[in-house]
Amino acid sequence: MVAKLKVNRAASSAGLIVLAAVAALVAAPTFRDGVAIGVALAVAIAGVATLTTPGLRATHPVVVRSALTLVVLDITLIATYFFSATTNFNLATGAAMSIVLLGLSFLTGASGQISLGNGAFMGVGAFVMAIWANHHATTPIAVTLLIAVAVGALVGLLLGLPATRLRGPYLAGMTLAFAVAFTAILSSFNSWTGGDAGLQLPTSVTPPRWLESFFGSGTSLLTTNSMWLADITIVVTGVAFFLMANLFASRTGRAMRLIRDNDVAAELVGVSLPRTRVIAFIVSSAFAALGGALWTMINNSVSPSTYSFALSITILSLVVIGGIGTIPGAIIGGIIYAYSTDAINWITNQTGLNPQGNVASQLNGIIFGGLLILTMLFAPMGISGAVHRWWRGRKDKSGRLATPSH
């Protein structure tokens, strides 16, 4: 009977897909748009059909995860088509940030250690991206991104090797020193990094030929081009989250959580503590570098002042507020980041503070610092943890209410 149900589901999904494709072709103004919308709808329907298949989550978790990633990506990509340039830019900035948050969240959630230098690791990725593009303008963008990630991982290895061997707050302290030193490091290599002014990308990143017709050929930032940039960023973000979700669920991920909860027990069952910690730190550095490289791509330039110690602290705050060690927490943090400037401006306006005054310029620090302390003291699992608890409580309650009626 289950098999029959599955066949029925597959048949109806296929029918829906054909129907959607035909409707898109008929309704869309041009054939090209019709194909685009048709494909998007088909992916969405197929994805949802897969997601709702009963029992699949237990037997084929990877399939479910890919379907989920595809559906979210698909919907977001369609949305960028309708969003304004500013919204797309914010979306891309926040998405890139959520990759960084995911990396730090993984490090902390899995190994119980913390990095105060992920802003600087972002900077590593951002500058490697710009420097490489300036020296090898012809390299495809995907390759340049990978190079940035690799260098980020390498720097992570260098710093992580000594610090992760030690129990105690050594990694936090060392990454803090790295974050503080980063600006000095940049200006020591002035000829490469462009000094205080930073670097421009030689040409703005344009869509490949075969896709160009979808996006138009605008070049300046915050025009149609920002949609293309937002789309790449979203796809990369989707891939990063997909990989991380699998890592969380893998043997390595379980080993890391074991370390966080009880490192003596972990060692007893044969988990190598230093190696696992170093791996977690390298992954977190690589993710940060990827986020920074995407920022360079979105902004078409990179400035050293962006990657100050303050950014590292912002990253830490966002991870903690979103929820350490969870995937939704990183997304929540990214969204908060995308809108934090707007929110703080709104507060400034509402309270009638002088926007140029001392208090208004420090509002960011006061609010983020305060939230950091309050979250850690009263809701250490952040927003996603709190929502999860509330959700479970609700389910328990409804479960209890349902029982007597049986």
Place this chain on the structure above:
Amino acid sequence: MITIDGLSVSFGAVQALRGVSMSAETGKITAVLGANGAGKTTLLRTISGLKEPATGSIRMDDRSLIHERPENIARMGVGHVPEGRGVIGEFTVEENLRLGAMMAKVPLQAGLDEQYEQFPVLGERRKQHAAKLSGGERQMLAMARAMIAKPSVLLLDEPSLGLAPLVTAQLMHTIHDLCGSNNLTVILVEQNASSALRIADHAVVLHLGRVVANDVAANVAANEDLRQYYLGMVE
């Protein structure tokens, strides 16, 4: 004098003590005996305030010791030599003693002299780090550190643990002396039942958190069943 009534203590779901009642008289040694996990150490830790009881009362003379902080109980005159002796290895012998004398009313030097007279080996090693002492010397240091504060109650947790039989015998002799000459209330927790019973006036046997015997020490020592089932003393 210590009076305990209906004392229950639990660690989460595990009940370590179940309605323990006993008393320890002034100038006498009360031995608390039993196997591992019988609740002996928990009993001492509850008396000195390190562990909060679920129910029951503990009184020293007329004062209740329940809900008091350990540092206040210590200041009321309860000396506790914990399991493993609690000697601070990074401190010298004399620093350990100075720490013990912190709340004493007597002048420091007089107190030190008195302890060095009682335990001459400590006087010889006063400048050495306590980590360098042998097990027996550490036990003496721990007792001297408790005695320098002139307590009226002395709680001893497994003082003979890890000591050679000859050293143990000597130690028991010292405990007996201290009790008599200072009019102390001594509660002596021991796994080494035969050594403890040799000097004790009274004995309480614990088994899985309950009192299974509470009698004059000589009677406990003579009771074949107790010896065999609870104290593991096989001739």
Place this chain on the structure above:
Amino acid sequence: MMDPILTSRIMSDVLGGLTNGVMYGLVALSLVLVWRSTGILNFAQGAMPMFATYLGMGLLSYHLSYWPCVAISIVAGFAIGGVTERVLVRSLYGKPEINPVVVMVGFLIVLEAVASAIWSTTPRGLPSPFSPIDWQIGGKPFGLSDFTLYEIVTGVIVMVAVAALFRFTKLGLQLRAAALAPEVSRLLGVRVGRMLTLGWMLSTAVGTITTVLVASNYFTGLTPQVMDSIFAFGFIAAAVGGLDSPVGALVAGVSLGIILQFVSDYLNSNAIIIVALIFLIVSLMVRPSGLFTKSSARRV
């Protein structure tokens, strides 16, 4: 014979480095004080004293002279340390290691932001009673001035005073005992909770004296960020010397100061923090537990 110009340059680097090194050593010492007693690496160890210094030295605007303001700053340091331990830190004992790190980083941000909001980020000059002009020997600057001598002498006095407090007084004995063996200390009547508070008070006061010295420098002045880089160097010194070892912290701090002075003289000022970072990485690779920690002492 050595070249006199070179000799004078080396002399000047050593003395200049000594001055900075004493400051790093003091920060490292204050970190060690808190780490040993409560097992927390206090990331607000620069910001809390900064705030205390603003509170005290701010009274300069009300026609109070330098020394009373210094005294009030130190009192404010004691108070901020004590209140922080009681209100913020007490609930963090026994929690996972990252909780105190995150909370103290949050506190660092809040303190710096609030200080900037109240007092602005413009440097405020503190009228130190000592001249910052280098002494001259044979027409060559010597690397010392009245002011740097004031810094070094004060620093040494603080170090000696802290050492004496810990080694020779009843209070120091209790502070050390509470840090080494809290439970045994309680059984001996030591009020351990009070000792932890005192440790934080003492450490913040030491930090405040450091901040006053640093900010009294004519070329620096007092800003909300005045301790940021010195905190980083102080942490590096503490980690290199071993977070458990006050002597190690001081020695590592002074050595770091002198090394970095040579780096800044012979390379450039950007290289300072980079060399410091390399110093930290290499020393953690070679002696993870710190150069001055006896490995036996760690296990107890």
